[in-house]
Amino acid sequence: MNIHEYQAKQLLKQFGVAVPSGDPCKTLAEVRAAAERLFASGHKLAVVKSQIHAGGRGKGTFKHGFQGGVKLARSVDEVVAFAENMLGKVLVTKQTGPEGRQVQTLLVAAAETIKKEFYIAVLLDREKSRPVIMASTEGGVDIEEVAEKSPEKILKEWVDPAVGLQAFQCRKIASGLGLKGDLFNAACKLVAGVYKTWWECDASMVEINPLCIVEGPGGKENIMAVDAKIGLDDNALYRHKDIQEMRDLAEESPLEVEASKFNLNYIKLDGNIACLVNGAGLAMATMDIIQHFGGSPANFLDVGGGASKDQVSAAFKIILGDPGVKGILVNIFGGIMDWNVIATGIVAAVRETGLKLPLVVRLEGNNVLAGKQTLKDSGLTLISGDSMADAARKVVAAVNTH
Amino acid sequence: MSILVQSNTKVLVQGITGSFGAKHAQLSLDYGTRIVAGVTPGKGGQQFEHNGHKVPIFDTVADAVRETGATASAVFVPPPFAADAILEGADAGLTLVVAITEGIPVNDMIRVKRAMEGKSTRLVGPNCPGVVTPGEGRDSQGGCRIGIAPGYIHKKGHIGVVSRSGTLTYEAVFQLTARGVGQSTCVGIGGDPVNGTSHLDVIRMFMADPDTHGIIMIGEIGGSAEEEAAEWIARNGTKPVAGFIAGATAPPGRRMGHAGAIVSGGKGTAKAKIDAFRMAGIGISPTPSDMAATLLKMM
Numbered sequence: 183m184n185i186h187e188y189q190a191k192q193l194l195k196q197f198g199v200a201v202p203s204g205d206p207c208k209t210l211a212e213v214r215a216a217a218e219r220l221f222a223s224g225h226k227l228a229v230v231k232s233q234i235h236a237g238g239r240g241k242g243t244f245k246h247g248f249q250g251g252v253k254l255a256r257s258v259d260e261v262v263a264f265a266e267n268m269l270g271k272v273l274v275t276k277q278t279g280p281e282g283r284q285v286q287t288l289l290v291a292a293a294e295t296i297k298k299e300f301y302i303a304v305l306l307d308r309e310k311s312r313p314v315i316m317a318s319t320e321g322g323v324d325i326e327e328v329a330e331k332s333p334e335k336i337l338k339e340w341v342d343p344a345v346g347l348q349a350f351q352c353r354k355i356a357s358g359l360g361l362k363g364d365l366f367n368a369a370c371k372l373v374a375g376v377y378k379t380w381w382e383c384d385a386s387m388v389e390i391n392p393l394c395i396v397e398g399p400g401g402k403e404n405i406m407a408v409d410a411k412i413g414l415d416d417n418a419l420y421r422h423k424d425i426q427e428m429r430d431l432a433e434e435s436p437l438e439v440e441a442s443k444f445n446l447n448y449i450k451l452d453g454n455i456a457c458l459v460n461g462a463g464l465a466m467a468t469m470d471i472i473q474h475f476g477g478s479p480a481n482f483l484d485v486g487g488g489a490s491k492d493q494v495s496a497a498f499k500i501i502l503g504d505p506g507v508k509g510i511l512v513n514i515f516g517g518i519m520d521w522n523v524i525a526t527g528i529v530a531a532v533r534e535t536g537l538k539l540p541l542v543v544r545l546e547g548n549n550v551l552a553g554k555q556t557l558k559d560s561g562l563t564l565i566s567g568d569s570m571a572d573a574a575r576k577v578v579a580a581v582n583t584h
Numbered sequence: 585m586s587i588l589v590q591s592n593t594k595v596l597v598q599g600i601t602g603s604f605g606a607k608h609a610q611l612s613l614d615y616g617t618r619i620v621a622g623v624t625p626g627k628g629g630q631q632f633e634h635n636g637h638k639v640p641i642f643d644t645v646a647d648a649v650r651e652t653g654a655t656a657s658a659v660f661v662p663p664p665f666a667a668d669a670i671l672e673g674a675d676a677g678l679t680l681v682v683a684i685t686e687g688i689p690v691n692d693m694i695r696v697k698r699a700m701e702g703k704s705t706r707l708v709g710p711n712c713p714g715v716v717t718p719g720e721g722r723d724s725q726g727g728c729r730i731g732i733a734p735g736y737i738h739k740k741g742h743i744g745v746v747s748r749s750g751t752l753t754y755e756a757v758f759q760l761t762a763r764g765v766g767q768s769t770c771v772g773i774g775g776d777p778v779n780g781t782s783h784l785d786v787i788r789m790f791m792a793d794p795d796t797h798g799i800i801m802i803g804e805i806g807g808s809a810e811e812e813a814a815e816w817i818a819r820n821g822t823k824p825v826a827g828f829i830a831g832a833t834a835p836p837g838r839r840m841g842h843a844g845a846i847v848s849g850g851k852g853t854a855k856a857k858i859d860a861f862r863m864a865g866i867g868i869s870p871t872p873s874d875m876a877a878t879l880l881k882m883m
Contacts, residue, residue, distance in 0.1 A: 311697045384689055417689045417690065459751075462749060462842045463841075467749075515751045
């Protein structure tokens with residue numbers, strides 16, 4: 183699960199990480215109140231940031247022509263003027279696709295005077311099965327590019343889960359970033375807080391880019407998370423009721439939200455051949471084989487190992503909810519599941535939805551003969567495939583001639 | 585021979601009274617697997633009965649091991665309690681713990697993996713279909729089935745199968761059996777980002793097993809376990825290996841069902857894995873329909 187920048191900053195703040203002061207706002211009245219608080223407390227510059235789960239906000243364009251999803255403002259009125267052009271409007275960035283995302287929340291925060299930008303992140307190192315803290319003096323840029331061109335500029339500290347993060351590891355990172363004195367101490371505290379956020383929240387990733395040295399009133403410097411991104415381990419959400427409430431359904435595809443209600447794993451793609459498969463690996467492989475034979479998959483859909491008649495039926499409705507679908511491939515390896523149960527589910531779903539599109543079914547596994555008979559007796563026009571390859575070829579051909 | 589388990593391996597089931605655990609304990613008993621004990625805390629002293637089998641239930645794995653001599657376990661315990669169940673199996677000195685449970689938090693597995701370092705217990709999984717060493721009977725009965733794989737699709741023979749995905753494992757096994765070719769052992773290592781046994785671990789066992797003559801290795805996007813295995817095969821491989829990687833069409837940044845199946849930051853792509861296979865002389869199955877054919881062509 184992903185969360186918004188303002189939510190990520192709320193979590194980081196709970197674990198002692200300094201963030202610029204600011205408030206999330208859903209209405210213009212809230213925007214004005216937040217801006218008034220900021221300017222009244224002595225800040226000279228505010229930043230208005232669109233809250234969507236996609237990068238490239240600053241360089242994005244709103245559909246009504248307004249440029250930039252992140253804006254600097256020097257007065258309360260200027261903040262409100264920007265907000266009028268952002269709240270409720272659709273922002274298109276390089277990561278949103280042409281349809282863009284509607285901005286429902288703005289973060290109105292203090293725009294700090296930035297002296298230097300760093301990078302810090304915590305994620306899982308799959309090779310070592312341990313968390314790794316990555317930090318770099320090259321902040322505010324694409325870190326993947328840094329990793330490729332100058333890997334020596336990325337500091338890494340692996341954490342032994344038996345003892346947890348040690349203070350010396352925080353000191354190594356602060357020192358590696360070239361910090362001294364008060365800033366060194368502040369950075370140690372910050373590294374510990376960022377790691378603690380990752381571990382305590384069961385995050386899959388915590389990324390702060392940029393992490394900044396900022397100059398406060400009176401010239402005093404501090405180190406702060408100016409932007410923040412947190413991804414969470416879905417498997418661990420059950421133990422974080424507070425984080426579950428941060429889920430923003432508006433950021434997810436409606437069909438994917440609907441699928442999740444039935445415990446179906448559905449991901450919408452751009453193609454026109456829908457597939458309904460049991461098992462994640464087989465579902466990916468089915469997408470691949472459709473492409474191999476010249477077709478284009480419309481979705482990933484794993485109905486799970488023990489799909490019921492109701493789930494098969496729900497799955498059909500969801501894939502038909504995508505108007506781009508021109509044909510369907512059902513590929514279920516009925517290992518333990520009784521194929522006759524699956525066949526009954528398919529027949530019911532086809533009748534219920536009044537399916538008109540070509541449907542190719544690949545039958546294999548337990549009680550397959552009874553399943554084939556059920557499909558035959560139903561009188562439905564469907565095409566059966568003998569192997570994955572045969573079924574994929576047939577669905578591609580059917581879509582091309584339909 | 586075979587790897588990990590043989591037909592005489594004594595198996596216990598952790599979570600035998602849950603609906604999922606019970607169903608698959610029954611199927612394993614029907615397959616002829618020696619399910620000698622069940623563990624459900626609080627139900628010690630009861631029996632799990634199925635088709636004339638009476639399997640004693642214990643409160644702890646340690647009790648079950650002491651009373652029955654079980655050396656392997658299947659974990660069907662729900663996600664919040666699964667890490668504890670795995671560690672209980674390791675503590676009891678089991679040789680093999682196979683964790684079927686899907687949905688264990690990554691941080692739990694990070695701790696489990698660390699706690700098992702240096703221990704003699706091997707963990708397979710979690711989020712996996714388990715391990716099957718087919719037997720000599722009808723529909724391969726009489727073998728050892730730990731987990732949730734359909735037993736009847738197997739056939740005793742000399743091909744080793746290793747995969748992160750359950751249904752793709754069945755697909756490969758089915759293709760082999762349909763051609764009259766049997767399997768030594770089939771191992772599902774699971775779809776999670778932190779797991780106990782890697783592709784490489786299983787490949788090394790297959791290469792050392794005199795009864796395994798060829799290997800099908802099935803991978804998917806995410807991580808670099810397939811590349812690691814391919815590098816080792818390039819240097820040390822002595823048997824033909826055919827491979828398939830799922831997820832060439834998966835969009836980057838999205839988790840494809842399995843918690844570990846994700847391309848992030850340009851890492852873990854199908855292309856990188858297929859290239860590594862090619863460099864190592866592993867036969868590339870062009871589609872998931874050609875896994876068995878690709879291997880048999882090499883043998």
